[in-house]
Amino acid sequence: MTEVLFFIEVVVAGLLAGTMYSLVALGFVLIYKASSTFNFAQGAMVFFAVLAFVGFMELGLSFPVSFVVTVLLMVLVGFCTERLVLNPLMNQSEDTLLMATIGLGFVLEGLAQAAWGVEVRRLDLGIGDFPIGWIIDVFGLFVSALDLTAGIVAAALIIGLALLFKYTRMGLGLRAVADDPGAASSIGIPLKNIMLLVWSAAGVVALVAGMMWGARAGVQFALVDLALKALPVLIIGGFSSIPGAIIGGLIIGAVEKVLEVYLGPFFGGAIEGWAPYVLAIFFLLYRPEGLFGEKIIRRV
Amino acid sequence: MSNNNIFMGYTRADLTNFLIAMILSFVAIPLIVQTDYWYSSILIPWLCLALAAIGQQIVMGYAGQLALGAAGFMAAGAFACFNLILRVPDIPFFVALGLSGLVAAAFGILFGLPSLRVRGIYLMVATLASQFFIVWMIDKFGWFKNYDTSGIITAQDIVILGKPFTSPLEMYLVILVVVTILTVLAVNMSRGSTGRNWMAVRDMDIAAESMGISLLKTKLQAFAISAFYCGVAGALFAFTYLKSLEPVAFDIKLSFKILFMVILGGLGTISGAFIGAAFILLFPVLLNSVGNNVFHGAIDATIISSIEQVVFGALIIIFMIYEPLGMAKLWENIKQRFSRNK
Numbered sequence: 001m002t003e004v005l006f007f008i009e010v011v012v013a014g015l016l017a018g019t020m021y022s023l024v025a026l027g028f029v030l031i032y033k034a035s036s037t038f039n040f041a042q043g044a045m046v047f048f049a050v051l052a053f054v055g056f057m058e059l060g061l062s063f064p065v066s067f068v069v070t071v072l073l074m075v076l077v078g079f080c081t082e083r084l085v086l087n088p089l090m091n092q093s094e095d096t097l098l099m100a101t102i103g104l105g106f107v108l109e110g111l112a113q114a115a116w117g118v119e120v121r122r123l124d125l126g127i128g129d130f131p132i133g134w135i136i137d138v139f140g141l142f143v144s145a146l147d148l149t150a151g152i153v154a155a156a157l158i159i160g161l162a163l164l165f166k167y168t169r170m171g172l173g174l175r176a177v178a179d180d181p182g183a184a185s186s187i188g189i190p191l192k193n194i195m196l197l198v199w200s201a202a203g204v205v206a207l208v209a210g211m212m213w214g215a216r217a218g219v220q221f222a223l224v225d226l227a228l229k230a231l232p233v234l235i236i237g238g239f240s241s242i243p244g245a246i247i248g249g250l251i252i253g254a255v256e257k258v259l260e261v262y263l264g265p266f267f268g269g270a271i272e273g274w275a276p277y278v279l280a281i282f283f284l285l286y287r288p289e290g291l292f293g294e295k296i297i298r299r300v
Numbered sequence: 301m302s303n304n305n306i307f308m309g310y311t312r313a314d315l316t317n318f319l320i321a322m323i324l325s326f327v328a329i330p331l332i333v334q335t336d337y338w339y340s341s342i343l344i345p346w347l348c349l350a351l352a353a354i355g356q357q358i359v360m361g362y363a364g365q366l367a368l369g370a371a372g373f374m375a376a377g378a379f380a381c382f383n384l385i386l387r388v389p390d391i392p393f394f395v396a397l398g399l400s401g402l403v404a405a406a407f408g409i410l411f412g413l414p415s416l417r418v419r420g421i422y423l424m425v426a427t428l429a430s431q432f433f434i435v436w437m438i439d440k441f442g443w444f445k446n447y448d449t450s451g452i453i454t455a456q457d458i459v460i461l462g463k464p465f466t467s468p469l470e471m472y473l474v475i476l477v478v479v480t481i482l483t484v485l486a487v488n489m490s491r492g493s494t495g496r497n498w499m500a501v502r503d504m505d506i507a508a509e510s511m512g513i514s515l516l517k518t519k520l521q522a523f524a525i526s527a528f529y530c531g532v533a534g535a536l537f538a539f540t541y542l543k544s545l546e547p548v549a550f551d552i553k554l555s556f557k558i559l560f561m562v563i564l565g566g567l568g569t570i571s572g573a574f575i576g577a578a579f580i581l582l583f584p585v586l587l588n589s590v591g592n593n594v595f596h597g598a599i600d601a602t603i604i605s606s607i608e609q610v611v612f613g614a615l616i617i618i619f620m621i622y623e624p625l626g627m628a629k630l631w632e633n634i635k636q637r638f639s640r641n642k
Contacts (some may be wrong), residue, residue: 038421088621094420095366099563100620102556106613114606225552231425239421267440274436277429284418284426 009142010261011254016147018253019154020216023209024230025237025245026158027202032239033178034198035086037097041105043227045203048112049074050210054123054219055116067207074203075196077108082195109224118221123214125149150212157208158246161201170197178240232280238290247291252276309491325476330469339468340541346574346581347475348537353561353573354486355529360559361567362490363522364502365415366424369431370530370558372411375550376434377404377531378538379444382545385456386446393460397478397535404531405524407434412523416516419505431555439547453545455538471540478536482529487570489525498522499568560612564619566626575627584608 024046031039039045052073056066085100131142165171170193176184177194185191213223229252237248256279260272283290306312333339352370359367380400384391411430415423438444445453458465458474465474489495497518500508509515538545557580565576584605591604623629 040421085617085621092620095364096620096624098366098421098424100617102559103613103616103620106556106609106616108613110606110609110611110613114603114610118602118606228428228552231421231428235422235425270436270440274429274432277425277432281414281426281429284414284422288418288422 007258010257012143013147014254014257015250016144016151016253017257018233018250019147019151019246020209020212020249021230021233021252022246022249023150023154023157023205023212024227025233025249026154026161026242027205027209028230028234029237029239029242029245030161030198030202030205033242034174035177035181035195036094037086037101038094038239039202040098040101041081041108042202042206042230043224044105044108044112045074045077045206046210046213046227047221047223048077048108049203049207050123050214050219050223051112051116051121053207053211054121054214058121070207071200071204074207075200078199078203079196081199082192086195087192105224109221113221121214121219123211123219125211125215146212146216153208153212154246157205158242161205162242164201170194174198229276232276235280235290236283238292241290241292244290244292252279255279308488322480325480326473330473336468339472342581342585343472344468344475345537345541346577347472347479348533348541349558349561349581350574350577351479351482351536352530352533352558353565353577354483354570355526355533356558356562357565357568357570357573358486358490358498358529359412359522359526360562361569361572362495362502363498363519363526364505365412365519365522366420367412367415367427367523367526368424368552368555368559369411369427369429369434370526371534371550371552371554372431372434373404373407373527373530374534374537374554375438375547376407376527377401377534378545378550379438379547380404380531381535381539382453382455383444383446393458393474394478397532400535401528401532404534405528408523408525408527408530409520412520412527415519415523428552431552435547435550445545455543455545458539475536475540478532482532483570486529490570494521502568560616563616564612564626566628566630568625569628571631572626572628575631579627580612583611587611 024042027042027045028039031037031042049070053066053070056069057063061069081104085104086097089097089100125146131144165174173184173189174194174197176187176189177191181191209227210219210223213226217223217226230249233245233248233252235248236251237244237246256272256275259275264271306315310318329343333343352374355373356367356370359365377400380403381396384396384399385393388396407430411427414426418426442448458471460474465471490498497508497513500511500513501515501518501522505515508518534550538549542549561576561580562573563576564579565574566572587604587608588601591599591601619626
């Protein structure tokens with residue numbers, strides 16, 4: 001019985017940690033849906049956003065003020081990206097855009113470090129990374145409060161975004177652009193505003209993801225590597241599907257934890273580092289478009 | 301056209317350039333450059349990384365497969381070379397080097413397999429697996445490191461025909477021989493049917509397939525040859541530049557560096573690999589010396605490395621927008637302008 005409980009604990013911890021991957025992946029999906037751009041800089045945006053947030057806190061701003069200022073900063077980043085990077089590269093191949101966003105990622109990482117330094121910062125959200133008492137009492141399970149919060153925040157964000165896209169005029173425009181950018185702009189949907197909206201939303205998602213990661217692992221450069229794990233998440237879930245990003249994140253989180261706990265000791269541990277990528281390869285061989293992605297059809 | 305063709309389709313100008321490069325690198329540099337610093341901190345890493353960049357160029361610039369795991373293959377080559385020299389008595393250095401290239405090539409084929417199904421960022425993720433897996437494997441299985449627990453293993457001396465090559469100049473010449481041979485081979489491959497197949501697959505793989513080019517063979521060949529170059533480069537890098545073997549030296553950052561060399565240098569040109577490697581290597585040196593000499597250390601070292609990162613990233617974006625073919629093309633344009641004015 002304790003073994004079963006332990007297994008459930010491992011899976012739950014994995015699932016909840018997976019929601020953090022989902023949060024990063026969500027930013028990718030938003031941008032990919034709207035502009036068919038693989039935004040490799042999403043990881044850097046996570047790092048940039050949370051470092052900015054901690055930086056503003058250190059200046060003595062209060063929590064909500066820092067949050068708002070950082071959100072505004074991310075909107076500015078989105079605006080500059082749209083004007084300086086995406087607009088000049090409109091109608092270029094996906095590979096070109098991908099390489100440009102790799103460059104963008106380096107710019108953001110460099111700027112963040114130049115502005116706020118390279119030391120590891122602590123971020124205290126007032127939520128401890130320790131088991132919740134009443135869950136231990138009721139279910140006998142150890143579930144971290146931070147993990148649970150991340151799960152709830154992720155759920156709230158996704159519901160919020162879904163409502164935004166479904167019921168607002170902007171959201172309708174976004175869905176039109178995602179469907180066919182040419183047709184959408186020909187009927188007068190302002191492409192630029194839509195892009196700005198999407199990049200800003202991705203920036204806010206990046207900030208939230210960064211706050212969750214930062215509270216757990218400290219605000220440091222390693223966040224960028226962690227964010228890389230959103231890539232296998234996307235491959236499993238499909239690049240264009242928000243539910244895919246969530247489920248992909250959960251799968252990666254659970255599988256990597258289970259593998260690490262049960263197989264890791266035989267190989268000296270740290271298989272978390274590559275297991276998600278290998279899992280993604282198997283998915284690629286079996287279902288290249290991911291669980292929820294659209295089938296990729298290519299013609300000569 | 302035919303009277304331009306002097307030898308194997310090369311023009312007189314091609315051969316003259318080659319001769320000049322050979323005289324410069326084999327005769328002029330050893331005569332003029334006397335300080336060890338230039339060899340061990342600039343020329344040696346430049347040649348090693350340029351070789352790895354040629355590998356990246358083959359798979360990305362020629363065959364159009366977006367791979368991001370060059371450092372993983374370099375690690376495979378470096379540790380294969382270490383183990384061959386350690387475990388096979390009296391193995392000649394060049395044989396060990398060639399075999400380590402082949403070991404890396406085997407990994408290249410294995411991790412190139414996903415390229416048959418996917419492309420673009422999907423492939424990039426699959427190749428990231430190779431990066432993380434190879435480095436992890438070397439790190440976790442003691443055999444590869446000869447059960448060394450210190451984490452840093454000293455590389456063996458390079459011994460060729462009983463003579464140790466240990467001074468920076470000697471090691472430079474060893475690398476130069478290897479790089480020259482492999483560069484000539486790469487140029488020939490890129491101009492021959494192999495290279496044309498790669499480019500056909502790059503430009504439109506479905507069309508290439510319908511014209512009778514086997515995607516399986518062409519893509520895996522590109523991955524294997526690319527990994528071979530990276531493997532040899534990794535072995536040389538570890539034995540002559542780092543002089544030690546540590547898996548962490550071959551992390552994802554090195555893979556990104558090599559990717560940047562190829563993008564900035566110019567996709568689809570061998571010369572781009574050399575230009576890109578020189579730029580990525582020299583720019584931080586330049587920035588540091590500006591920091592030290594102009595601002596007398598008033599600027600923090602971490603700020604300088606951040607600026608370096610911003611500049612690399614910004615340059616990638618700028619080149620993507622204005623000159624997607626990189627510095628090699630820029631150089632061509634400058635040359636053309638001058639020859640037109642003549």
